[in-house]
Amino acid sequence: MKIVVEGKTDKGRIRENNEDNFCVLDKQPLFVVADGMGGHASGEIASKIAIDIIKDYFDGPQANRQLQIGEYKTDCSEATNRLGSAIRLANKAIYEAAQTNPLWHGMGTTIAAAFLNGRRLSIAHVGDSRIYLVRSGDIEQLTDDHSLVSEQVKREMITKEQARESKMKNVLTRALGVAPEVKVDLDELSLMQGDTLVLCSDGLTTMVSDEDILSVVGSTSDPAIACEQLIDLANENGGEDNITVITVYLKKESWFSSLFNVKKWFRR
């Protein structure tokens, strides 16, 4: 299986700055999208801290330490727990940073992270950044937004239509960095060839419907083009918020690359 991935971020049409951040690690496939919030550009700081910490956790000088932070979920794999630990560490970092500077007080960030261990995908998220799985012409949202409206929809206080119109769409119930501890939603699943993952901030999802995401992702097999088109689409629809998209295509290895592998086989 070959992984092709691309991430892009855009500040949108309205905002003056981009508080989103993302990272894509190739060596051990890790994809993270963070959408910062808070006054005085502290959102940018929060999302940057989050991305840096998570990146460091997986690929920094201390990466091999495998610190377990917070509760170890026995029903999840080691990899998933590592992802959870990384996010909890980021939460701690943001929270503590926020404590030192009154201007940063209340800064926070959403996070959506995916880690690929062979075919096994670990996902984790906090807030309203989402992870989608596109598989055989269907799109499935793998994450549950931690937002007031999604909570209200879940409790059947309002309908989905009302939710779309709600003024409180931007109110989160959970975010990284606003409290010393954070509950991270963890999950894992197995991927197949031909699957596509989309990680995005709410700048995309509030502007572009799931169906449109599906059709864009399905229309190309080049992640760079997919990202570009998704961002363009969001901007065309208003671009009210920063837009960040990572698309991950899981491709069948082409015949010549397998030939390459055969060579390797002989070399052994």
Place this chain on the structure above:
Amino acid sequence: MKKLGKVFSIEFVIGVILTLLTLTAFYFSWAPIEGLEYRIYDLTMNMKKKISSAPVAVVAIDDESIANIGRWPWPRSYIAQMVDILQTYEPRVIGINILYSEADINQGLTEVREILKTIEAEGLTKHKAYTLLQEAEKRLDNDAILSAIIADNKKIILPLFLTISSTPPREEPKMPEYLIKNSIPLSGPPDFLMARDITPPIESFATHALGLGHINVVPNIDGAVRSEPLLINYANRLFPSFALQLVLKYLNYDVKDIVASQNITIRNIRIPTHDKHTMLISFNKKLEFSVYSFLDVLGNKVPQNAFKNKIVIIAPSATGLGATLATPIGPHVPNWFAITTVISNILNNDFIIRPRWAFYAELGVIIFFGLFLSLLLPRLHAGISAIITLCLLIVWSGVAIFFLLSFGYWLKLIYPGLLVLIGYTVIVSREYLFTQRVKEHIEADSIETNKMLGLSFQGQGMLDIAFEKFRKCPVEDESVKELLYNLGLDFERKRMFNKAVAVYEHIAQAGPFKDIQEKISNLKAVGTTVIFGLGGAKKDATVLVDSAQTKPTLGRYEILKELGRGAMGTVYLGKDPKINREVAIKTLRYEDFDSQQVEELKKRFFREAEAAGKLSHPNIVTIYDIGEDYDIAYMAMELLEGTDLAEFCEKDKLLPPSEVIRIISSVAGALDYAHSNGVVHRDIKPANIMLLKNGEVKVADFGIARVMASSKTQTGVILGTPSYMSPEQIAGQKVDGRSDLFSLGVVFYELLTGVKPFEGDSIATLMYNITTSPPPPLREKAPEIPAVYESIINKLLAKDKEERYQTGRELMQDLAECLKNL
């Protein structure tokens, strides 16, 4: 409650469960543990050093005898011959450990008898052949020979066999005389082994024998024989064992001398008994008694006094002949060894006892160990707990073994021992597995995480937090020193020399490192400058004030000290040197913001400050001056001595309702004035309302919230807990004076009741409650408050701002009305 929870920790539960399990096993003598117990018992038995002896001589029918005399079974006349020979050695008593339960069937004898019968029928009795045949018949009738010898000898004890069963014989058997003679009637509780059938020797032997004793053995669960059933109940008569009979006859006692009650007493001998009146056999490898080969005795090759006054046991011991027993001292101990041991035990008064207190002692030790496991062990350090556990084990086994060897008191040491061993293993390994997890977490928290966080913060340019993090790591660690050193360099780069010195000095605590000493002295020379402004991170633009003698100033104000940190920056105590007035100076440092934002922010700050500065009202904190110095915007305002209302929001510190009304009324007045001047407070909360020492009420921070809240529509801002926000604020709609009144309503409610009208376990529910649910009725929370308050509160907290008081004045009027009625 928490303490209680700690006592009932998981270790405690494990300890209790294990103890209960052990007690159950102990009570029911659970077979596997009982087996282990026997093992220990056997080991201890083998440790015996004492030599014991018995007046016993065994005439062993060994391999050699068989080889020389002929195949087994021998004609009974051989045994008769042996008895005859033994007679001359004057033994006290002879036991023949061979069960003769059937008459001897002898082909020759039958033939001879047939012939004799024929001769008698023919009447040829006078013939010489007849006499010869009659003599032959006599010689051939082994039973007759043996029985004659037995009768003649009068010292012979013969074995009998009982079929052990839990049920009595089906019908009362007719007991022949010789059985009655060799048994005693059952008395007392029938706590004996029971037999349902008896196999005595043939009548002609039995009637002449001096005594009969059973040769039953009762192995334990593991197949080993450790006890002797001294008496067995058959048809309500107690039959003594073969060994006991030998002892009785040796001592010239009679079966009737046996008294079986709690123990078994025979005149002056008291035999302590165990379960079912069995006697625990005190086996000893070093038992002294003599064994002679049957062949040697037959050939008169034994010393003259070999059997004199002894108990002689004739027993088969050749391979394949004699029964062997598994015993504590070996798996194949000949039967007669066990018999001899029993005799020795009884005669030497060498008994093994389960004293009656043993059960309670063991119970006590189990409970003691259980308590140790569940209460003490989880609280001990690993090393100490291991030592203590080991000590307990050693002491307990030492005591148990000592008792067994020295006093013959058998204590079951396995139950408590196993409990403490398993309990220790389980609890410690559990602790290891689980606490290790937690420890890993904590340790990660303290060192590795701190390193990682520190590095990240340093990478973000947040050097202060990075230092704070690194400081939590052990400075002795070389890698930590390196990290700190790099941090120090970063501080230097940012010209934060005193911070750099602090870092280097921190490293220096753990000894010299690289060139830090040099650096410290260099930097200290530079550091005649003091650095003004505390906290915050991005200090690129920190104000440097030359030399410490000059007081730092902001604008024309001298900065005396820091008063605290506010939402937007540090608050200092300042002094206006011209009019010698002390002021509070709120600062807004905008080096913390992006340069693009600074202009906008500055504009907003001054606009708001200007608006607020215009306000002149007795209940509004007066702003004297605003200005900008270096990169710090500041606001000089009235210095107030008092506390804010946050203090009075707790249930037990509530102010009286009349005082609350006065305060709310004052705030309402202040708000009314401000609103009519076009200034909305936006952040009315107890912390922003000051109650001065002289009772005055002052509202602080007008419009500041506006400055602080980003004007740009952020993704979503959650600033603390928005308990005092109005529904329209939460929804992000336009905010006016009526929102302030809503917030004041929340404050009012809280001051009266000590609880907030809207609460939720999460921000989401709280926000939902503010926007949709009505507040819980005031009088539910504080029943003593007059009903009129309820309507005021409800009006203040109306979701729709059209339904609220439209101005502060309206509220004041209602409150005044209220106060009159109070």
